[in-house]
Amino acid sequence: MGWIPRPMTICTRCRKQRGLIHHCPSTSSRQARTRVVWRYPNCPRCKKPVKSPLSHVCRSPRGDFSRRRAEFEREQREKARAAARAEREKNGRPSHDYHSCSDAECKRATCVAFKEGRAIGTEEGWEQALQLGGVR
Secondary structure, three states, rough: OOOOOEEEEEEOOOEEEEOOOOOHHHHHHHHEEEEEEEOOOOOOOOOOOOOOOOOOOOOOOOHHHHHHHHHHHHHHHHHHHHHHHHHHHHHHOOOOOOOOOOOOOOOOOOHHHHHHHHHEEEEHHHHHHHHHOOOO
């Protein structure tokens, strides 16, 4: 499991791990020396530094609260959208098909355009041509 102590070099002035080049941030007047110490590596499961493998307890795994909260909020938005859609369908205008509109005074743009186009097509004889099958 990787609980073998390993030698590490540390700076005696700042107590940080030291490599070949080390710039000590400490302003202490003590002389900076290198000391070899035996330390355990970080825990492979929780990534915390290990002082003693006998007394080490891993922290709990990272929770999924953010994911669950986002999922809950998404569901709430979908429910609100569905309720709004149902409300619109319930209280909204009924669908108006311009093909079957029989109101001569209807002011809707699609109805007016369809009726004008129908009248122009009838005047030019397109309807009879369609019935004969000559125009495609």
